[in-house]
Amino acid sequence: MKSPLLQVENLKVRLDVGKTQVRAVDGVSFSINRHETFALLGESGCGKSMTALSLMRLLPDAGRIVSGSVSLDGQDLLALPEIAMRSVRGERIAMIFQEPMNSLNPVMTVGQQIAETLLRHTGLRGEAVQERVLELLDDVGIPDAKARCNDYPFQFSGGMKQRVMIAIALACEPDLLIADEPTTALDVTIQAQVLDLLRRLQHERGMAVLLISHDLGVVADMAQRVAVMYAGEIVETADREAFFAHPQHPYTRKLFASLPGAARRGQQLEIIRGMVPRLDQEFSGCRFAGRCDSAWARCHDSIPEWVEVAPGHGVRCHLFAALQVSTPTPALPLQGGGCETGTALSTPSPLQGEGWDGGEGVAPLLQVGDLKVHFPIHKGLFKRVAGHVMAVDGVSLAIHSGRTLALVGESGCGKTTVGKGILQLIRPTAGSVRFAGEELTRLKGAALRARRANFQIVFQDPYSSLDPRMRVADIIEEGMMALGGAATASERQSQVDSLLQQVGLSPDSKYRYPHEFSGGQRQRVAIARALGVKPKLIVCDEPTSALDVSVQAQILNLLKGLQDELGLAYLFITHNLAVVEYFAHEVAVMYLGRIVERGTVEEVMCAPRHPYTQALLSAVPAVDAGSSREIIRLAGDLPSPANPPAGCHFHPRCPQAMPSCRESYPAEVVFSATHSANCLLFAGK
Amino acid sequence: MLLFLLLAGVAFYAWRVRQREHLLQPWRRLMRSRSGMASAVVLLAFVAVGVLDSLHFRLPLERQANNARLHYAPDVLSVFDLLAGPLRKQLEKTYSAPFAVHLFTKETIELPGGKQARDFPRLKYGGAHLRDPGADRAADIAVTAATGAFYALVLCAVMTALLVLWLARRRGVSPGTAWMLIRHGQDEIPWRTLLAAIGLLTLFVCLAALLSAKYHLLGTDKVGQDVFYLALKSIRTGLMIGTLTTLVMLPFALLLGIMAGYFRGWVDDVIQYTYTTLSSIPGVLLIAAAVLILQVYMDSNQDMFDTVAARADIRLLFLCIILGVTSWTGLCRLLRGEALKLREMEFIQAATAFGVGHFRIIARHILPNVMHIVLISIVLDFSGLVLAEAVLSYVGVGVDPSMQSWGNMINGARLEMAREPMVWWSLLAAFVFMFVLVLSANLFSDRVRDAFDPRVK
Incomplete structure (x- = not known):
C-alpha cells in the first residue's frame, strides 16, 4: 500500500484566551489516503474546525500549533516558510467553508473570484483563464455558465454559492479538499445536490476529501473512514461500515442513541449527562469520564490509551484496554427502519394511547383557516405597491390540546411566517385564526394582549x-x-425559581446573564420564559436546529415531558424530518406558502403521496448505511414567493409533472380521514 | 443651576446603585481597571475645578451708615476665584513669557538717575521678590519647586497611610498586610495606579500653587492676565458646553432615533425628513442667527441681566441649546439604524408575544442595547463640542468675549503666532488643558463601556 497523502501526527493546538490556554486540539493523529473521503465527526467546540485550519496553517492569531507534524506527500507543512505555504494553499489543499453567504466577496463577480485563484497558482492568462472559469462553472453544475460568470454573489442562491465555492476550491485541482460543514447551512434537497456533486467530482478527479461534519447522516452518506472527535481528541476511528454497525466508544454510542427518529417514538431519548469539560484544564483521566455511564475508577485516574479493537478500528477507552478483545456489544437499535419493519410506528406509544379519540367531537384548540400573509413590494419614488411576496398563501390547520403538529418545509417556504401570523406578531392579510373559539385576527390592543398568555413562542436561535x-x-x-x-x-421570584427547576436549571442561575450559558441552556431559559405565563399552545420555531445532537435530545425530552405534564399543544416548525418522526403526532408539509400534504405522522412519513414529500424524505441522508434507498433528486431551487409558478407551485421541480400541472393549482385530494394532499396525480381517483 | 441638577442626579443614581447588587457590579468592574481609575482621577480634578468655579456669589460691600440695605459688589465671584485670589488680581501690563521677570515688549523706562532707556521692564508681580533676577531666578525656582515637591510628598504619604489604615479596617487585616496588598497590586482595586495618579496630581497642584504665587506659571496674555488662571477658569466653560449640549441633544437623538427605527412607517418618514433638512442647513449660520437674536433681546431687556457674569452665563446656556439642537442628527441617524436592526431581533418579538407595550420594549430592551453607541458618540461629540466652541468664538458667535474659554484663548493667541519671537504660551496652555480633558474623558468612557457590557469579562 502506498504511503498516505496526508499524515497528521500528534497535532496539538493551543488557543490563548486571556490568561488561560485552551487545548483546542490535543494530540490528534490521523492519515488520509488518496481518493479517500475521511470524515471528522464531532459536536461543536470539539476542535474539528481548528484541526482543519491548522492543516492549512490558517489559525486565528490567538492560536498556535505547539507540537506535532503535518505532512502532505512526505513534505512537512509545519516546517514550510509562509511564502511556500501560500502555494500549497489552493493548489494542493483547498478548503470549502460552512457559510456560502460569507465566504464569497460580495463586490466581485464570481468569475473574477475563480480567476483570482487561477492567476495565483497557474500560468494561465487572458483568454485561457476565462475558458477555464467557464469549464469549472460547468463542472459544478451551474447552468448557463457563460452568462452567470459575470454575476455577483447576491444573484445566486445558497446552494449555487456553495457550488461556486467548490469551483474555486477545485480551480487548481488540489490533492486534498477540506470541506468544513459544507452543507450545514443548506436545505435537505439542496444538500443532496451538493453532496452528489462532491461525490461525482471526487470520483472524476481522484482527490482526497477531509469532510468535517456534525451530521451522522452526511457522514454515513459520504465517508469511507470516520474519526470521532471529543474535547480536542479523536476518541474513535473506523471504516464506515464498522463504525455504523458497531460503534465502540461510549460517546459514539451515546451519540447514536440520542438521535431522534421514528424508532424511538414515545421513549425518552438517550441523553449525555452534563457538558463538554472545559478545555483549559490539565486532564488526568478520560475526558468523557464525567458524562459516561460505564465509567469506573480508572477512567478518572489515568488517561486511556489508543486501542485497536479491529484492524482499522481504534478506540480511546479503558473498557477496551482492559478486555483487549471487546465483549460483543449489543447492536444498537438503529433508526430508519421504522417504516419498513412496521414495528415502531404501529405500536401505540404512550403519548397517543387509548385516551386519544382522534379529535372527533372535540373542538380543536387552534383552528387556522385559509391564512394569508402577503408582504407588499414597494417600488419607485412614491412607494407604489408593485407586487406582493406571498409568504403564506392560504394555509389551514388545526391543533388539539396535548398534541403536536409539525410544520415541515425548506427554508423560505413560509413556515416561520405561519407561526408568527398565528401569534399575531405579523398581522395576517386574510384568513382566520381561532384560538379556543375566539377569532384573533380581529382583536386589537388590550383585548389581544390579554389573550397573549395562551400562546407563546420559542425561537430558533437561542x-x-x-x-x-x-x-x-x-x-x-x-x-x-x-x-x-x-x-x-x-x-414572582419564587415562580421564577420553580420554572427554572422545571426546565432543569438551578435556581441560582437566575442572577446570571444569558451569555454565560451554553446554547442548550439558553434554549431552556427561553422555554421557561414561555412557560411563565402558563400558555396552552407553544409555537416552537426550529427550537433545536441551532443545537448539537446530544443537546437537541435534551431539549426534545424536556418539551415532551412538559407536554405530558401540562397538556401543552405544540406547533412544531422544523425542517428536520427525524425530529418530526420522533416528536410529532400530525404533520403538514409546506411548499412555497401552501400546505401540499397533511396527515398523521405514520401516514405522511411512511406513505408519502405528494412528490415533494417523497423527494424531501428521500433526500435526508440516512444514518443506516446498509439500507439502500432510491433518492429522488430535485432539480433547481425554491422559486421566489413573489412570483410563484403558474399552476402547481411544484411542477418546475417535480419529477412526475404532467402538462396539466401547469394549468391550475391542484385541489385537495383526501386519502383518509386525516391524510390529504394537493396533487393532480391523485385527482382522478 | 443645571449643573447642580445634574450633580444631584448623579448622586441619586449612585445611591440607587448602592442598594442593588447587580447594578453595582459593572461599577466594581470599572474600579478594577487601571486606566479607568487613573482617568477618573484626572476627570474628577477637572470637574472639581469646574464645580468650584460655578459656586457664584457677590462680596458684600461695606455697609454704609445711613443705609440699612446691604449692597453687593458689581462683579460676581466664584469660590474658585477666592482660592486663586492673587492670580486673579495680579495683572501685568501685557504679554510676558512663562516664569519671566521682564515684560515681553520693550518700553521706555525711567532710570533712577532720571534718564530714560528702552528696555524690557520688570514685571509688577512675576518674580518681583527677586533682587537680581538674572542670577537668582533659576535657584529660586528650584527651591520653590523642591518645597512644593516636599509638600506633595508629605501629602501623599499621609494619604497612603490613611488608605492603608482604611483598607486594613475594611478587609480586617493588619496595616502591614494591607500595605503589602497595595504594593504588590494583589487587591482587586488597582490601588497602586490610583495612588500614582493621585500622587502626580498632588505634585502638580503643590508645584502650581507655590510657583504661581511668585511667578506667572504660563505667562500672561495681551492684557496681562495670568494664562494659568485663564486656563483653569476655562475648564468650567469647556465642561459646561460639553455636558449641557449633550444633555440638550440626548433626548432628541434618543427619542427620535429609536422611535424612527422602531415604529417605522410614517413616523420614520417624518423624523428622517426632519433631520435631513436640519443637517443640510449650515450649522454656523443657524447658531449665528440665534446668538444675534439673543443679543438683541438682552440689549432690550437690560434689567433682567444685571451682571456681566449673568449675561455671559445666559449666552453660554443659549449657545449650548442651539448647539444641541443642531448636533443631534448624527447620533439620531446611528440610533435609527441600530433600532431598525434590533426590532427584528427575536427577543423583541418574544417581548411582543408577551404583550409588552411599545414604550416598555423601548425602555427595557432597545435603550440598554444602544447605550454603547450613545456613550461612544457622546464622548466623541464632547471633544468635538469643546473644539467647536473655539471655532465659533473665532466667528464671533461663540461664548461671551468676557468669558474665559479655551476658544477665546486660542483665538487670541492665533494672531500672535506670527510674532517674532513667538507668543506660544496661551496656545500651548489651552491645547494642553483641552488635550488632557478630552483624553481622560475618552479613556474613561472606553472603560465604562467595557464594564457595562455583560458579554465582556
Whole structure:
C-alpha cells in the first residue's frame, strides 16, 4: 500500500484566551489516503474546525500549533516558510467553508473570484483563464455558465454559492479538499445536490476529501473512514461500515442513541449527562469520564490509551484496554427502519394511547383557516405597491390540546411566517385564526394582549432570542409582569425559581446573564420564559436546529415531558424530518406558502403521496448505511414567493409533472380521514 | 443651576446603585481597571475645578451708615476665584513669557538717575521678590519647586497611610498586610495606579500653587492676565458646553432615533425628513442667527441681566441649546439604524408575544442595547463640542468675549503666532488643558463601556 497523502501526527493546538490556554486540539493523529473521503465527526467546540485550519496553517492569531507534524506527500507543512505555504494553499489543499453567504466577496463577480485563484497558482492568462472559469462553472453544475460568470454573489442562491465555492476550491485541482460543514447551512434537497456533486467530482478527479461534519447522516452518506472527535481528541476511528454497525466508544454510542427518529417514538431519548469539560484544564483521566455511564475508577485516574479493537478500528477507552478483545456489544437499535419493519410506528406509544379519540367531537384548540400573509413590494419614488411576496398563501390547520403538529418545509417556504401570523406578531392579510373559539385576527390592543398568555413562542436561535443585557430572572419575569401573573415581587421570584427547576436549571442561575450559558441552556431559559405565563399552545420555531445532537435530545425530552405534564399543544416548525418522526403526532408539509400534504405522522412519513414529500424524505441522508434507498433528486431551487409558478407551485421541480400541472393549482385530494394532499396525480381517483 | 441638577442626579443614581447588587457590579468592574481609575482621577480634578468655579456669589460691600440695605459688589465671584485670589488680581501690563521677570515688549523706562532707556521692564508681580533676577531666578525656582515637591510628598504619604489604615479596617487585616496588598497590586482595586495618579496630581497642584504665587506659571496674555488662571477658569466653560449640549441633544437623538427605527412607517418618514433638512442647513449660520437674536433681546431687556457674569452665563446656556439642537442628527441617524436592526431581533418579538407595550420594549430592551453607541458618540461629540466652541468664538458667535474659554484663548493667541519671537504660551496652555480633558474623558468612557457590557469579562 502506498504511503498516505496526508499524515497528521500528534497535532496539538493551543488557543490563548486571556490568561488561560485552551487545548483546542490535543494530540490528534490521523492519515488520509488518496481518493479517500475521511470524515471528522464531532459536536461543536470539539476542535474539528481548528484541526482543519491548522492543516492549512490558517489559525486565528490567538492560536498556535505547539507540537506535532503535518505532512502532505512526505513534505512537512509545519516546517514550510509562509511564502511556500501560500502555494500549497489552493493548489494542493483547498478548503470549502460552512457559510456560502460569507465566504464569497460580495463586490466581485464570481468569475473574477475563480480567476483570482487561477492567476495565483497557474500560468494561465487572458483568454485561457476565462475558458477555464467557464469549464469549472460547468463542472459544478451551474447552468448557463457563460452568462452567470459575470454575476455577483447576491444573484445566486445558497446552494449555487456553495457550488461556486467548490469551483474555486477545485480551480487548481488540489490533492486534498477540506470541506468544513459544507452543507450545514443548506436545505435537505439542496444538500443532496451538493453532496452528489462532491461525490461525482471526487470520483472524476481522484482527490482526497477531509469532510468535517456534525451530521451522522452526511457522514454515513459520504465517508469511507470516520474519526470521532471529543474535547480536542479523536476518541474513535473506523471504516464506515464498522463504525455504523458497531460503534465502540461510549460517546459514539451515546451519540447514536440520542438521535431522534421514528424508532424511538414515545421513549425518552438517550441523553449525555452534563457538558463538554472545559478545555483549559490539565486532564488526568478520560475526558468523557464525567458524562459516561460505564465509567469506573480508572477512567478518572489515568488517561486511556489508543486501542485497536479491529484492524482499522481504534478506540480511546479503558473498557477496551482492559478486555483487549471487546465483549460483543449489543447492536444498537438503529433508526430508519421504522417504516419498513412496521414495528415502531404501529405500536401505540404512550403519548397517543387509548385516551386519544382522534379529535372527533372535540373542538380543536387552534383552528387556522385559509391564512394569508402577503408582504407588499414597494417600488419607485412614491412607494407604489408593485407586487406582493406571498409568504403564506392560504394555509389551514388545526391543533388539539396535548398534541403536536409539525410544520415541515425548506427554508423560505413560509413556515416561520405561519407561526408568527398565528401569534399575531405579523398581522395576517386574510384568513382566520381561532384560538379556543375566539377569532384573533380581529382583536386589537388590550383585548389581544390579554389573550397573549395562551400562546407563546420559542425561537430558533437561542443567542438572539434572549436580551443580552437582562438577567435571566428579569427575562422570565417580563412576561409575567406584562400579562399580570403573580402579583407581588416575591411571588414572582419564587415562580421564577420553580420554572427554572422545571426546565432543569438551578435556581441560582437566575442572577446570571444569558451569555454565560451554553446554547442548550439558553434554549431552556427561553422555554421557561414561555412557560411563565402558563400558555396552552407553544409555537416552537426550529427550537433545536441551532443545537448539537446530544443537546437537541435534551431539549426534545424536556418539551415532551412538559407536554405530558401540562397538556401543552405544540406547533412544531422544523425542517428536520427525524425530529418530526420522533416528536410529532400530525404533520403538514409546506411548499412555497401552501400546505401540499397533511396527515398523521405514520401516514405522511411512511406513505408519502405528494412528490415533494417523497423527494424531501428521500433526500435526508440516512444514518443506516446498509439500507439502500432510491433518492429522488430535485432539480433547481425554491422559486421566489413573489412570483410563484403558474399552476402547481411544484411542477418546475417535480419529477412526475404532467402538462396539466401547469394549468391550475391542484385541489385537495383526501386519502383518509386525516391524510390529504394537493396533487393532480391523485385527482382522478 | 443645571449643573447642580445634574450633580444631584448623579448622586441619586449612585445611591440607587448602592442598594442593588447587580447594578453595582459593572461599577466594581470599572474600579478594577487601571486606566479607568487613573482617568477618573484626572476627570474628577477637572470637574472639581469646574464645580468650584460655578459656586457664584457677590462680596458684600461695606455697609454704609445711613443705609440699612446691604449692597453687593458689581462683579460676581466664584469660590474658585477666592482660592486663586492673587492670580486673579495680579495683572501685568501685557504679554510676558512663562516664569519671566521682564515684560515681553520693550518700553521706555525711567532710570533712577532720571534718564530714560528702552528696555524690557520688570514685571509688577512675576518674580518681583527677586533682587537680581538674572542670577537668582533659576535657584529660586528650584527651591520653590523642591518645597512644593516636599509638600506633595508629605501629602501623599499621609494619604497612603490613611488608605492603608482604611483598607486594613475594611478587609480586617493588619496595616502591614494591607500595605503589602497595595504594593504588590494583589487587591482587586488597582490601588497602586490610583495612588500614582493621585500622587502626580498632588505634585502638580503643590508645584502650581507655590510657583504661581511668585511667578506667572504660563505667562500672561495681551492684557496681562495670568494664562494659568485663564486656563483653569476655562475648564468650567469647556465642561459646561460639553455636558449641557449633550444633555440638550440626548433626548432628541434618543427619542427620535429609536422611535424612527422602531415604529417605522410614517413616523420614520417624518423624523428622517426632519433631520435631513436640519443637517443640510449650515450649522454656523443657524447658531449665528440665534446668538444675534439673543443679543438683541438682552440689549432690550437690560434689567433682567444685571451682571456681566449673568449675561455671559445666559449666552453660554443659549449657545449650548442651539448647539444641541443642531448636533443631534448624527447620533439620531446611528440610533435609527441600530433600532431598525434590533426590532427584528427575536427577543423583541418574544417581548411582543408577551404583550409588552411599545414604550416598555423601548425602555427595557432597545435603550440598554444602544447605550454603547450613545456613550461612544457622546464622548466623541464632547471633544468635538469643546473644539467647536473655539471655532465659533473665532466667528464671533461663540461664548461671551468676557468669558474665559479655551476658544477665546486660542483665538487670541492665533494672531500672535506670527510674532517674532513667538507668543506660544496661551496656545500651548489651552491645547494642553483641552488635550488632557478630552483624553481622560475618552479613556474613561472606553472603560465604562467595557464594564457595562455583560458579554465582556
